[in-house]
Amino acid sequence: xxxxxxxxxxxxxxxxxxxxxxxxxxxxxxxxxxxxxxxxxxxxxxxxxxxxxxxxxxxxxxxxxxxxxxxxxxxxxxxxxxxxxxxxxxxxxxxxxxxxxxxxxxxxxxxxxxxxxxxxxxxxxxxxxxxxxxxxxxxxxxxxxxxxxxxxxxxxxxxxxxxxxxxxxxxxxxxxxxxxxxxxxxxxxxxxxxxxxxxxxxxxxxxxxxxxxxxxxxxxxxxxxxxxxxxxxxxxxxxxxxxxxxxxxxxxxxxxxxxxxxxxxxxxxxxxxxxxxxxxxxxxxxxxxxxxxxxxxxxxxxxxxxxxxxxxxxxxxxxxxxxxxxxxxxxxxxxxxxxxxxxxxxxxxxxxxxxxxxxxxxxxxxxxxxxxxxxxxxxxxxxxxxxxxxxxxxxxxxxxx
Numbered sequence: 001x002x003x004x005x006x007x008x009x010x011x012x013x014x015x016x017x018x019x020x021x022x023x024x025x026x027x028x029x030x031x032x033x034x035x036x037x038x039x040x041x042x043x044x045x046x047x048x049x050x051x052x053x054x055x056x057x058x059x060x061x062x063x064x065x066x067x068x069x070x071x072x073x074x075x076x077x078x079x080x081x082x083x084x085x086x087x088x089x090x091x092x093x094x095x096x097x098x099x100x101x102x103x104x105x106x107x108x109x110x111x112x113x114x115x116x117x118x119x120x121x122x123x124x125x126x127x128x129x130x131x132x133x134x135x136x137x138x139x140x141x142x143x144x145x146x147x148x149x150x151x152x153x154x155x156x157x158x159x160x161x162x163x164x165x166x167x168x169x170x171x172x173x174x175x176x177x178x179x180x181x182x183x184x185x186x187x188x189x190x191x192x193x194x195x196x197x198x199x200x201x202x203x204x205x206x207x208x209x210x211x212x213x214x215x216x217x218x219x220x221x222x223x224x225x226x227x228x229x230x231x232x233x234x235x236x237x238x239x240x241x242x243x244x245x246x247x248x249x250x251x252x253x254x255x256x257x258x259x260x261x262x263x264x265x266x267x268x269x270x271x272x273x274x275x276x277x278x279x280x281x282x283x284x285x286x287x288x289x290x291x292x293x294x295x296x297x298x299x300x301x302x303x304x305x306x307x308x309x310x311x312x313x314x315x316x317x318x319x320x321x322x323x324x325x326x327x328x329x330x331x332x333x334x335x336x337x338x339x340x341x342x343x344x345x346x347x348x349x350x351x352x353x354x355x356x357x358x359x360x361x362x363x364x365x366x367x368x369x370x371x372x373x374x375x376x377x378x379x380x381x382x383x384x385x386x387x388x389x390x391x392x393x394x395x396x397x398x399x400x401x
Contacts, residue, residue, distance in 0.1 A: 030074045030148060031387075032189065034064040034335055035274040037196070039205045045198070045215040049315050056314075057198040057215060065192055065200045066332035067275055068263035069284060070140065072103035072117055073125035075132070078140055079104070079115040081150045082157050086113055088169050090139060090158075092131040092325055099256045101130050101282075101327045121247075121258040128263055128282045128330040134173055134296045134322035137191050137285050137331040138163040144189040144333065146182050147383070155182070162187035173322040175290045190287070192334035194297050194317075197286040201271055201278035201299075202314050217313050219278035219300075220269040226279060226312065230261060232268040237280030239305030239312045246280075246303060259303040275332075279312040280305060282330040288319075295319040302328045338380075338391070344400040346379055346393040354396045362393055 037059070044058030083090045095104040096118060103124040108114045117125045132140075142161035143149070149157045159165050161180045168174065180187045192200070201219035208214065208223075217223045222235040228246035229236050238246045238261045245251070247259050264276040271278060278284070280301040288297050297319050301312030310316055320329075346354045348361045362377040365385040377385045379392040 030077050032333055033067040035067050036062065036064050036337065037200050037273050038062050042199065042203055042213060045314065049317065051317055057195055057203050059195050059199050062337040063196055064335040064337060065196060065275060069128035069277055069282065069330050069332045071126050071263055072129050075129040076104050076115050076117050078143055081148060082143060082153060084113050085111050085152060087153050088139065090136050094131045094327065098327050100259050102258065103127060103129060126262040127260040130282050130327050130330045131325045132330060133325050134285050135165065135169050138165060141189045141191055141333060145180050145187040162190045170323045172292050172294055173296050175292050176287065186336055189333045189335050191331065192286050193290060194286045194288050196334055197299060200273050200275050204272035215314060219271045221272055230265050234268045236266045236269045237301065237312055238303045239280040239301055283328050285329060285331045294321060296322045298329050346396040347400055348377060353399045354393060358393060362389060
């Protein structure tokens, strides 16, 4: 007899497990929460922008993108894994010196560097990392795609994977690899293209009261100028609204004050696809058309954004050399769409249905490495029983087909 779990009971099980649908985990401890951007084949946005009359946001395939920007805590883990010597300048001393964004302190000597999250007006762990170049972002994507290895900068850690860098830190940015040479598969994580980033931010297949496809002005599902009240109100963002800073609520600027908010702090202001902070907080690198060029694009907005709001809207973008670093620029990652699983890959008990018995076995093995238990609940074969496996199971729920 088929088993049907009540939605509230299922939600409770997920809460106890500490996971949410759409979480992806690489081989180590950094978790990137990914949302799916569907509706392939959407028409591009043809509104004239700061860079001229361009068509943005048309994407003819499904993909995933980070719900949030990469955080100080995540980047600290990356540095401690691969930057004990920091041969390629992944750490900027401004990450500690600039108190408006201060997030990471470094101690020790080359070969024995240690990186720690700072407390600057509160724990910086969940604030976005800034002072990263496009090359830094590409190395982080390589590290994630390679399973978060620990060790010096080599082709197996930071220098190959999503991008073949091999020591490059200045000059022309490289194109994304079709295959990760370390895995033989498509890179698991990468810097989103400009079109992917733009679609995730502004597009909705049911925009406005009439529910027609279109693009919003702001990445908060709104055409009206955002406010900047931190919390659950809709259409809010971290920018200088009416000359008032979101974090302090005053017009004066303090050189010792943190002005970044935790990623996702404006909980009532997601994009249609569920991303946060694509308007405000910090600008974000993207990969333009992935071609090897001397420039890369940044979009989004900052905590000190122009008072009129144009700097956090669809209209504003600019291009910079890929080695450029600033307190204004961070990044988020993207990932390929999840492949459709075989109909009964999640039927762990082999009883002809994906049901509560299978869920119990998966939760019983939660957080363990593949093969460490008698029951193999690693449904996506990434080496760990985690959120991605739960997503596979929920997608296959019911009788086997």
